[in-house]
Amino acid sequence: MKTFLTIVIVVALVCVGGLVYVYSGAYPVGADVPHSAPVRWLVHTVSDRSIAAHARSVQVPAAVLHPDSAMLVQGAGAYASMCSMCHLAPGFDQGPLHTGLYPHPPRFTHGTDVPPAEFFWETKHGVKDTGMPAWGRTHTDEELWSIVAFVEQMHTMSPEQYRAIVARASGDKEMQELPMPQVAPAGNQSADTTGAARHGGK
Numbered sequence: 699m700k701t702f703l704t705i706v707i708v709v710a711l712v713c714v715g716g717l718v719y720v721y722s723g724a725y726p727v728g729a730d731v732p733h734s735a736p737v738r739w740l741v742h743t744v745s746d747r748s749i750a751a752h753a754r755s756v757q758v759p760a761a762v763l764h765p766d767s768a769m770l771v772q773g774a775g776a777y778a779s780m781c782s783m784c785h786l787a788p789g790f791d792q793g794p795l796h797t798g799l800y801p802h803p804p805r806f807t808h809g810t811d812v813p814p815a816e817f818f819w820e821t822k823h824g825v826k827d828t829g830m831p832a833w834g835r836t837h838t839d840e841e842l843w844s845i846v847a848f849v850e851q852m853h854t855m856s857p858e859q860y861r862a863i864v865a866r867a868s869g870d871k872e873m874q875e876l877p878m879p880q881v882a883p884a885g886n887q888s889a890d891t892t893g894a895a896r897h898g899g900k
């Protein structure tokens with residue numbers, strides 16, 4: 699009985715201590731300070747287990763494992779406009795989104811060890827509280843599978859090959875039509891009406 703009471707008191711004290719810590723605001727939530735080891739373990743384990751469990755029912759289309767060139771070109775265009783700013787690409791080794799986000803978006807330049815079914819699931823559904831968007835809310839499965847097929851091949855590409863395949867693709871419509879004013883490239887002060895013209899002057 700005494701042991702049981704001691705356990706109850708210790709558990710209660712730990713819970714109260716935890717709540718006091720949470721409400722004190724002491725935990726550094728800024729994205730420029732890494733999680734403490736226990737929080738990192740908890741977040742990674744919850745995320746890894748959830749993705750593995752949810753991706754079990756995803757069937758990988760045969761075409762993704764042996765893509766034709768039309769599928770690769772489509773995936774290249776989509777990757778360049780929707781993913782490369784965070785996940786980088788051959789010849790594009792850094793950027794403010796890759797550097798500033800926490801967790802850092804993994805680099806896919808040298809390939810990925812994420813199996814295609816899980817890669818597709820994460821692309822479609824995103825990952826809460828990380829900056830990884832749920833692309834399935836705005837894009838079809840077919841578009842997303844073309845990206846999976848492309849990423850499987852991207853590590854074999856030189857920066858020149860990457861630029862060449864992206865140049866053959868059309869960019870992503872949703873990204874090009876983001877409701878943001880178009881800003882002239884740095885040093886090009888005269889082009890400040892380009893965006894207004896493209897968006898019908900609004």
Ligand code: HEC
Binds near residue numbers: 777801821
């Ligand atoms: C705004 C930044 C951002 C964009 C844009 C973005 N991602 Fe991510 N992505 C992330 C972050 C951050 C993570 C890390 C999430 C985590 O650690 O759980 C991530 C993780 C992933 C993962 C899991 C990789 C792994 O090793 O577990 C996949 C797959 C992925 N992204 C695919 C994509 C694809 C495909 C696109 C484009 C269609 C894309 N992402 C666009 C930020 C982004």
